[in-house]
Amino acid sequence: MTKNLRVKTSKLIDETYKISFKFNGKTYYGYKGDTLASALLANDVHLVGRSFKYHRPRGIMTAGSEEPNAIVQLHNNTSRTEPNVRATEIEIYEGLIASSQNCWPSVNFDIGGINNFLSPLLPAGFYYKTFMWPSSFWKKYEYFIRKSAGLGKSPTKPDPDIYEHKYMHCDVLVIGAGISGIMAAKAAAKNGFKTLLLEEKSYLGGSTIYQNSEHFKINNQISSSWLEKEINEIKKIKNLEIKIRTSVAAFHGYNFLLARENLTDHLPLDQRKNKTRQKLLKIRAKKVITATGSLERPLIFDNNDRPGILLSSAINKYANLFGVACGEKIILFTNNDSAYETAINLNQKGVKVAAIIDNREEVDSKLIKDTEKNNMKVYKGYTIVDTSGYRRINSISIMQLSKDGQKVIGTKKTIVCDCLGISGGWTPAVHLFTQSGGKLKFRDEDQVFIPNIYPSDQISIGACNGDFTLNEILSTINNKLKEFLNIKETDYKNLDVQSSYNKSKRNIWLLPSDKAIGKTKSFVDYQNDATAKDIKLALREGFRSIEHVKRYTTTGMGTDQGKLGNMHALGIISETSDSKMGELGTTTFRPPYTPLTFGTIVGRNVGEYFDIFRKTPIHDWHIKNKAEFENVGQWKRAWFYPKDGENMYDAVQRESKAARDSAGILDASTLGKIDIQGTDASEFLNRVYTNAWSKLAVGKCRYGLMLNEDGMVYDDGVTTRLDENHYIMTTTTGGAATVLGKLEDYLQTEWPELDVYLTSVTDHYATVSVCGPNSKKIVSQVIPDLDFSDENFPHMSFKNAKIGKIKCRVMRISFTGEHSYEINIQANYGKSVWEKCMEAGKEFNITPYGTETMHLLRAEKGFIIVGQDTDATMTPIDLQMDWIVSKKKYDFIGKRSLYRSDTIKEDRKQLVGLLTENPDEVLEEGAQIVADIKKSPVEMLGHVTSSYYSPNLKKSIALGVVRGGKNMLGQKLIIPMENKQINVTVADPVFLDKENKRLNA
Amino acid sequence: MFIINCPYCGEREQSEFKAGGEAHIVRPKQPTELSDDQWAEYLFMRKNIKGVQFERWVHVHGCRKWFNVVRDTSNDMIKAVYKMGEKPPSI
C-alpha cells in the first residue's frame, strides 16, 4: 500500500544512502537527509497523532520547529526514550523507532476520539468548570484525564548520554543562517569581529537555499545559486564560527543567551557511544543580530485540522528540499502571493495542483499570471467553508466572500483533493527579541508585530523584522549592517534584485462560514485543541486580558507555545471585543523557544557531581571505619559508627554511654573558624555578640551568642583570645559562610572606622575533640610536653602546644558537659592526630562518635543547637539564656529589638525541658504540644525541638518551645499523636549535672 | 543574567555577586534612644521600587567588597556603581 512520493533528487537528500526506521510498529524507508516527517510523507503517511482534547486525527502540518501535531515518542521503553520530539526536526537514522503520542490504543482507532462527538460538551474552560466540583472527586477525575490525555511518557531509566555546558564569548552573535544571517555574519566577520553564527537546522541558507525559480534573482543569478556562493565563502572565514543543529533557547538581558547544540541525535545509535549528545552553550555576545525569519500563518476555517492540511510553505519545502510531494492532487488556499511560489514549484516538479483558492478578489502579479498560464485554476475572492475526510482530507467546499469579507455568498462548490496547503501570510519570529526585553509595535498594513525598542546592543534583520520579500531584505541590509556594526562598507552595496512577489494580502482572522460559529471547529491552537468558538466564548464570559483568555482556553500553552495560532487568537479577540491589535499586546513568549531535555539543562552535574560537598581531613578514616554520614550544609559529617550490624539507635546509645563513662572522640573540623585580628578586635566582638568581651584575658575562651538586628538568635560558638589583638571565633557548621558575610557587611558598611581583619580559616585547621573522664589521660599522652593540671590549664582556656614539631592549639572547652579538649592543627595533620588519640585512648575504650551522639549529649546538658531548637523567632530571653545578654553594654547587634513590644511579651514561645510520664516513651521531634485537648479548636502551645532516649539518665528527654513555658515548670502538658496522646511534664532544660561537676572530673 | 562593574575588580557576571537590599539605610548610632516605631522604621521598612533603585551588592565570589548599585528594576539596566561611603550620583 505504501506509495513512493519522491519527485526529484534534491541536494539535501542522498538517495544512495537508504535508511530504515519504524513508525508505530511499521518499517519504512527514507534517505539520509530526511527528517522523520519528510520520510513519512514520502511514504504517503500523513496521520501521525491525535489531538489533545478531542482526539481528532492529526497530520504533519509544518516543516520546522513550530510543528504542533507531529510530535512523537522516540524509542519507547528504553533508556533513550524521549517524548515530545517534533517529527519535522528529528533527522532519521538507521534504527530509529518512533511512535505517536496521545492515542490509545492506536492512532487509527482511538477510543478518546469519542470526545470529538461529545465536543459540544467540552467548551473552553470545561476542565475548570466541571472537574473542580465537588473537590473530593478530583482524584477520580485526575485519573481519567491523565489516562486519556497527556503528551508523551518520560523515561524511567537513567539517561545513558553525556551532556555538557560550554561558555562562549563573541563580538557578534548571528542567530539564524537564512539569507539575512549569512550576509550579516559575512559582513561582521570580514570586518574583524569575532563572529558566531547559529542555525537550528542541519543546513545553511534558510528558505532561499531551495528557491530555484526564475522569479527570484540576485545579480542576475537564481537566488539559491547566489546564496550558495556566499555560503561557500563564509565557510572559509577564520574568525567566523558556524554551528548547525544549534537552536537558541533563551535570549536574556545583557546579551546573555542559551543555545542547545545537538551533536548526535542524527547519528545511528551505535555511533553515539562516548560522544557528547547535546551541549548547552552559554553565550555572552557584545552584539546580537537576530535573523530568525518568519513563520507562515495558517488560515482559520471550519475543519482546518485534517491530516493532509499543511502550511503552503511546508509543501514547498518538502518538494524543493526533500524531493517529496505531499499529495498527488494538491489544492492551495491563500490570502497572499506565497502560495503561488509553491504552486509554480510543484508544477515544475510535475505535481498536480488542482486549484488555488485566494481570498483576494483583485490580484495581479507576475507570479499569478505565470500560475494561470500553467493551467492552474485560481478562485479569486473565495474561501474554504469546510473540508471532509476523517483520516485524510479528501475534499474541500468553497464559497464566495462578500465584499466586506464577513460573510459567504453564492453557492457551495466541492473540489476533490488529497492535500491542502494553506497560507495566511507571515508572522515575524520575534520570540527571542521579546524574551530579551524588547518591545514590539504593530504594523497595521500587513497586521504584524515587529521589533520596536531594543533593550541591549542588538538588531533584528530580515523577515523577523518584518522585511519579508527579497527586495526589502536586500535593499536595506547594507545600511543596517553598516550602522549597527559601525563599519565603512559591506559587499552588498548595489545588489540587483528581481522578484515577482507582490505584497498585497487580504487579512481575515476568522474566515466566515455558512454555518453558525457554534457549529464549526475552526482550530486556532492545534496542539491544545482551542477553536475560534472557544475564544469567543471566553470573551462572552467576560475575559478581556489576552493573558486570561490564553489560560482559560489554553491557547498557546502547548509544547509549541502556539507559534502558529497566537496571532489569530489575538485577531479574533480584537475583532470580537472591538479593540485595536496594537493595544491588546501579545502574550509573553517564555524561554525555551523549543523544549530542552533535562540532560542538557543539568549537563555534567549529575550523580555525585549534582552538588558540591566538603570532606574533613579525617574523612577517609570515617569511611574506613564504616561511619554513616549526614549532610550538614555542604559538609559530609560522620553521623554514627555502627558496629556489628547495629542500627542507628543502638550505635548512638553505645557511643553516648562510652563518652560519659570513659572517653569519646569527635571530628569537629567542620565548625566554622574565623580569624579576627586588629586593634579594635575586642570592640568588634562587643558589638556582634550579646555578652561582653573586653575583659576576656589572653588565653581564655568564651561562649558567645550572635543575634540578628531583629533580636533573634542567629549563631553561637566559642571564641578564644589568642593574643591582645587576635581572636579565633568558631561558628556553627552550617552558619560559617553567612556569619563571615554578616561580619564583613557590618565592618565595611556600618563600622569602617574599626581596625579589624577577618579571615576564614575553616579549611585550614582540623579539629579533634576528645571528651570524657579519661580525656586528660589520653590527650596528655599525645601532647606530653604540656602541663594539663587544672591550675595551668583550666576549663575555658587555651594553650599553644606542639605535637612533635607541629604547632597546634588546644582548647579546653566542652559541648557535651564532659571534661574535654579540642586540638586544632594544620588540616593535613588532622588524620594523624586523630589516629594518635585513638592509639592513646585504646586502653580507655576511646569511642568515636558522630553528630547524632553529639546532639544527644548536649541535649542532656540542655545546650541549644541553633537551627534545631531555634528558628528565626527565638530571642535569647525566649531560650532562657538571659545570663548571656549584657545589661551594661550600650549597644550590640539586635539589642534594641530585645525590648520591642513584641519581644517582651510574656507568652512568647520559650525553651523548656520535657519529661514523659512513661520514661521509655521517646517523643517525635516536631510533635505539637497542647494543654487542653478538649478545647475546640485545640490550641497549639508549641512543639518538640529535640528528643532522645538518654542512656546516661536511663529515661526519655526532650527540649521544646512552649508558649509561656518559662512559668510552667512542673505543669502537665499533652502531646497528641495520630493514635494516642503522650503526657509530659515541663522540666528544667538541663537534665544532667546542673552543677557542672563533670567538667573538672 | 546581568553584568556588574565591581568598583574594585571590573566587569563580572551577576552570579559572582549577592544583592543586599536597599542602600543608604544607616544603622542608628543610638538605637536605645529610639521609640519602637522609629526602630521598626529602620529594621523593617524598605521601598522596593519598580524603576530606578539604589541597592547594596557584594562581590561575594570575588573581592568580597560591598558597594552600591543604581539599577532600574524594571529592566535590570545598571545606571551607576559606586563605593561604600561615596556620595550617591544624582539620577
Ligand SMILES: [Zn+2]
Ligand atoms: Zn570585586
